Amino acid sequence: MKVVILGCGRVGATLATQLDKAGHSVSVVDSSNDAFQRLDPEFGGMKILGNGIEQHVLKRAGILEADAFVAVTNGDNRNIMASQIAKEIFHIKKVVCRIYDPIRQLTYNELGMETICPTLISANILFDAVTVDTKHKV
Amino acid sequence: MKVVILGCGRVGATLATQLDKAGHSVSVVDSSNDAFQRLDPEFGGMKILGNGIEQHVLKRAGILEADAFVAVTNGDNRNIMASQIAKEIFHIKKVVCRIYDPIRQLTYNELGMETICPTLISANILFDAVTVDTKHKV
Numbered sequence: 001m002k003v004v005i006l007g008c009g010r011v012g013a014t015l016a017t018q019l020d021k022a023g024h025s026v027s028v029v030d031s032s033n034d035a036f037q038r039l040d041p042e043f044g045g046m047k048i049l050g051n052g053i054e055q056h057v058l059k060r061a062g063i064l065e066a067d068a069f070v071a072v073t074n075g076d077n078r079n080i081m082a083s084q085i086a087k088e089i090f091h092i093k094k095v096v097c098r099i100y101d102p103i104r105q106l107t108y109n110e111l112g113m114e115t116i117c118p119t120l121i122s123a124n125i126l127f128d129a130v131t132v133d134t135k136h137k138v
Numbered sequence: 139m140k141v142v143i144l145g146c147g148r149v150g151a152t153l154a155t156q157l158d159k160a161g162h163s164v165s166v167v168d169s170s171n172d173a174f175q176r177l178d179p180e181f182g183g184m185k186i187l188g189n190g191i192e193q194h195v196l197k198r199a200g201i202l203e204a205d206a207f208v209a210v211t212n213g214d215n216r217n218i219m220a221s222q223i224a225k226e227i228f229h230i231k232k233v234v235c236r237i238y239d240p241i242r243q244l245t246y247n248e249l250g251m252e253t254i255c256p257t258l259i260s261a262n263i264l265f266d267a268v269t270v271d272t273k274h275k276v
Contacts, residue, residue, distance in 0.1 A: 001268075010240075011257055011260045011261050014240065014257055014258065014261035015264050018261060018262075019265065019268070022265075022269070068268040070264055070267075094268055096267045096268060098264075102152065114267065116260060116267070118259070118260050119152055121256070122149045122153075122259070123149050123153040123156060124156075126153050126208055126234055126254065127160075129252065130139075130157070130206040130232055130234060131162075
């Protein structure tokens with residue numbers, strides 16, 4: 001499948017590498033050229049320099065042919081806006097958006113956006129780790 | 139149980155609130171007073187202002203009586219150092235350390251430190267979300 005990832009931070013770069021290794025066609029968009037250094041040296045996908053909420057940038061990343069879009073920049077608002085563009089304008093079937101703020105995540109989830117909230121995920125894992133006597137390793 | 143949390147960012151504040159609501163005795167340490175505003179208004183635990191890698195600050199937070207210690211500042215190095223202090227100097231049974239960098243997380247895991255890596259957790263969840271056709275909600 002063809003996946004466009006917005007944001008080449010740690011999570012974006014790790015995900016891009018995982019998908020590329022699994023045989024998927026991956027484009028990663030970031031506004032900083034340095035960010036692409038986080039990618040695996042053997043990464044075979046496309047690296048697109050630009051602002052991922054601009055449609056011509058997303059088109060350069062191949063969004064017109066994409067099956068999935070993932071927004072993982074450091075900004076919740078940017079991720080939300082880019083995900084809405086991917087869904088409403090480019091009609092991408094699978095759009096997943098990272099939102100750090102649990103309150104905004106809840107709101108956008110209720111509006112039908114598929115989201116993940118690392119804040120809640122981490123807090124829940126840590127809660128289990130300190131209250132349940134088992135070693136958690138990820 | 140008595141839990142000391144270092145770092146009152148989003149994850150620290152969410153975890154502190156969860157543990158407090160579940161009836162545990164919680165102390166949160168942060169070097170910024172503003173950080174404590176992230177706590178639930180009804181948070182009943184202790185808020186300790188200070189540098190959490192200083193032993194007198196940890197003692198003020200009640201580390202001598204603590205059953206568990208969680209390090210979730212924004213700095214991997216600070217979390218690692220504080221966790222080592224909690225484990226080696228204060229002999230806290232349950233120490234959990236957040237490490238964003240997957241490579242350092244692997245290293246410290248192999249050295250016996252209990253860690254979580256939000257980078258890998260998020261990347262893995264997103265990988266499943268885009269490759270498996272099921273809605274993931276957290």
